[in-house]
Amino acid sequence: MLSKRVIPCLDVRNGRLTKGIKFAGNEDIGDPVESARRYYEEGADEIVFYDITASAEARGIFLDVVERVAAQIFIPFSVGGGISTVADMRDVLLAGAEKVSVNSAAVINPHCISEGAEAFGSQAIVVGMDVLAVPVTSEIPSGYEIVIHGGRKRMGIDAVAWARRCQALGAGELCINSIDADGTRDGYELNLTRTIAEAVSIPVIASGGAGKPQHMVDAVTKGKASAALIASIVHYGQYTIRQCKDYMAQHGVRVRGTW
Amino acid sequence: MLAILEYGAGNQTSVRRALDHEHIPCVVTADPTILQRAQGVIFPGVGAAGQAMRVLRSTGLDKILRSVVERRQPLLGICLGCQILLEHSDENDTTTLGVVPGRCRRFDDNMREDDGSPAPVPHMGWNRLNVMKPSPLLQGIETAAEFYFVHSYFAEPASDLVIATTVYGREFCSAYGRDGLWAVQFHPEKSGRPGLKMLRNFYSYCEAHHAQ
Numbered sequence: 001m002l003s004k005r006v007i008p009c010l011d012v013r014n015g016r017l018t019k020g021i022k023f024a025g026n027e028d029i030g031d032p033v034e035s036a037r038r039y040y041e042e043g044a045d046e047i048v049f050y051d052i053t054a055s056a057e058a059r060g061i062f063l064d065v066v067e068r069v070a071a072q073i074f075i076p077f078s079v080g081g082g083i084s085t086v087a088d089m090r091d092v093l094l095a096g097a098e099k100v101s102v103n104s105a106a107v108i109n110p111h112c113i114s115e116g117a118e119a120f121g122s123q124a125i126v127v128g129m130d131v132l133a134v135p136v137t138s139e140i141p142s143g144y145e146i147v148i149h150g151g152r153k154r155m156g157i158d159a160v161a162w163a164r165r166c167q168a169l170g171a172g173e174l175c176i177n178s179i180d181a182d183g184t185r186d187g188y189e190l191n192l193t194r195t196i197a198e199a200v201s202i203p204v205i206a207s208g209g210a211g212k213p214q215h216m217v218d219a220v221t222k223g224k225a226s227a228a229l230i231a232s233i234v235h236y237g238q239y240t241i242r243q244c245k246d247y248m249a250q251h252g253v254r255v256r257g258t259w
Numbered sequence: 260m261l262a263i264l265e266y267g268a269g270n271q272t273s274v275r276r277a278l279d280h281e282h283i284p285c286v287v288t289a290d291p292t293i294l295q296r297a298q299g300v301i302f303p304g305v306g307a308a309g310q311a312m313r314v315l316r317s318t319g320l321d322k323i324l325r326s327v328v329e330r331r332q333p334l335l336g337i338c339l340g341c342q343i344l345l346e347h348s349d350e351n352d353t354t355t356l357g358v359v360p361g362r363c364r365r366f367d368d369n370m371r372e373d374d375g376s377p378a379p380v381p382h383m384g385w386n387r388l389n390v391m392k393p394s395p396l397l398q399g400i401e402t403a404a405e406f407y408f409v410h411s412y413f414a415e416p417a418s419d420l421v422i423a424t425t426v427y428g429r430e431f432c433s434a435y436g437r438d439g440l441w442a443v444q445f446h447p448e449k450s451g452r453p454g455l456k457m458l459r460n461f462y463s464y465c466e467a468h469h470a471q
Contacts, residue, residue, distance in 0.1 A: 071280065172383070
């Protein structure tokens with residue numbers, strides 16, 4: 001049986017972390033490679049790097065960071081932010097990432113999902129979905145709408161319909177980020193996560209809102225997610241990844257407990 | 260020195276990085292002379308069996324691999340490399356290398372995990388090994404260690420060759436072989452410390468074998 005995955009997400013700007021990361025007893029370090037290595041050693045099952053300014057400012061991707069990470073961490077990692085073409089995908093995969101995450105670009109041009117899946121296999125293509133809770137309408141029957149550019153633009157697309165379309169186009173995984181829950185630390189939007197997970201057969205990663213390990217348990221039980229994406233809960237030294245995983249294991253969740 | 264067979268497999272660079280990290284001398288190569296002189300050969304693989312066999316046949320590397328096995332030069336197949344050492348793969352209905360008796364089949368759709376949740380194909384993520392018999396490859400690796408899998412097809416070698424199985428919807432063979440000829444379905448190069456340990460175990464065997 002597969003273990004539920006714990007995936008720290010590192011936001012990168014100009015090759016540095018956008019927010020410093022504090023490890024227990026250590027000062028803030030802004031180097032994404034060093035932070036990735038620490039999370040790897042702490043038991044992260046996968047790591048996500050997100051180039052947060054790339055979409056809006058059309059910046060390139062930091063392939064040197066990706067290459068340096070690949071030389072030091074021996075678990076899968078994915079790279080997102082500003083990836084819109086097969087050429088962009090090839091660059092990060094050749095630099096050493098296992099997966100690429102497409103978000104806004106997939107909404108604007110859904111064929112980049114199928115082109116990526118054809119070129120590199122579905123397992124390499126993660127579609128990130130930013131989702132906003134909205135009133136139910138005939139256009140948005142689930143009450144969840146796709147937004148892009150970090151939530152700044154509503155797209156008039158129903159999140160459940162979009163999730164199914166992504167799967168049909170060849171996405172290997174979906175990362176569901178609730179714009180409403182993101183940054184609250186009040187827990188994942190479990191209804192959203194479960195709704196999407198029940199609508200598709202590919203793995204769903206819950207994202208946005210983790211504030212304590214119980215939230216991660218909820219994401220993979222009530223939320224039916226395969227993995228929990230986390231950020232501030234571990235970035236500021238409040239919890240270590242081991243503490244999160246120990247808590248999950250104590251609450252009946254199968255996690256990778258030795259590494 | 261280990262030789263990583265170069266034939267366009269997606270994970271050849273990841274394998275090299277992992278060996279570099281472990282200070283294991285290695286080269287990524289398709290040169291028959293270097294391959295046959297290496298202390299051991301790693302046969303990586305990501306992708307489809309049909310395409311991989313076309314490349315191996317058109318480059319003559321299929322014959323080199325067979326000669327590696329015939330001469331008892333140590334060989335480690337990874338993922339697709341593990342599958343196409345067998346005789347046949349259901350993927351693209353492909354006749355594969357046939358250096359190990361057995362075949363490769365696809366997971367059924369609509370499988371279920373132990374807890375009743377869906378077990379979709381591909382099998383992707385971290386999973387455990389149930390060790391069926393001791394192997395130098397697994398030496399010093401904790402039984403609770405997990406390994407990273409990404410695959411839709413699984414190996415069915417002759418049953419006396421099975422070293423470990425894994426459960427995902429069904430039980431399948433995740434590591435097989437005999438001394439000096441091994442294959443693993445998971446990716447040791449992406450399985451953290453236990454995976455690196457396994458690669459080191461392979462190299463230790465190669466060094467000892469070479470010294471004889």
